[in-house]
Amino acid sequence: MYDGCRQRVWAYVVSRAGRQVADEVVSETFTVAWRRLDDIPEQPLPWLLGVARNILRDSIRAEARRAMLAAELGAWTGQAEADIAEDVSERSALLKALATLPEDDRELLILSAWQGLTPAEAARVVGCSPITLRVRLHRARVRLKQAASASPLMQEAATARRVSARARITVGKEAR
Incomplete structure (x- = not known):
């Protein structure tokens, strides 16, 4: 089954998500197939493509949750919108800060911000x-x-934000 379907599953994933994630999704697809060997129909390709589609959908959702977590973490620390370079460095710093917290703290923050659960x-x-x-x-x-x-x-x-804010104030005063 693997030898007969791997290339077609890989081509499907590449057409939907690009080469960067194809190997990982194909690997995960066949891992699911191995675990659910008894559930695979006689013609496995459509079933495998459905599994790959679900894995892709889950990875897109996970990426959206990561983006929401970064935005939420930024809001918690009072960070204003900045240019892209500042956003990237701030996100990196926030994720590193999150990694330094105890597991219980990380779990609560992730359940709240990433998973979107209510306190209850x-x-x-x-x-x-x-x-x-x-x-x-x-x-x-x-x-x-x-x-x-x-x-x-x-x-x-x-x-950098303070310098940028001062520059905007200075430019605003000069324009008057």
Whole structure:
């Protein structure tokens, strides 16, 4: 089955998402096929393409969640919109700051921002009351803000924003 269908599954994935993700999606597709060997019909290609399609859809959703998490993390630390280079460095710094937090804090932040769960839903996931979760989430956000503000990348970005704001003010005064 692998030898007979791999190239066609790979071509399908490349046509939908490009070469960068094709090998990973094909690998994951055949991993699912291996786990569900009894569910594969006599003609496996359509089934395999459906699995690949679902994996692609899930990866697109995951990328959207990562983008929402980055935006949410930026909002938590009070970051304003900046140019693209600043956004990239800030996102990197925030994700590094998130990685330094304890696992429990990361889980709460991700459940809230990335997964979009309400406090009541997140509380059910972690096994505590919604009030307790809100307190823990607040503390996790504070720790994230502290970790991000200690980052040299975030300090450089903040300096760049202040310089940029001063330049806009100066240009505005000159225009009058």
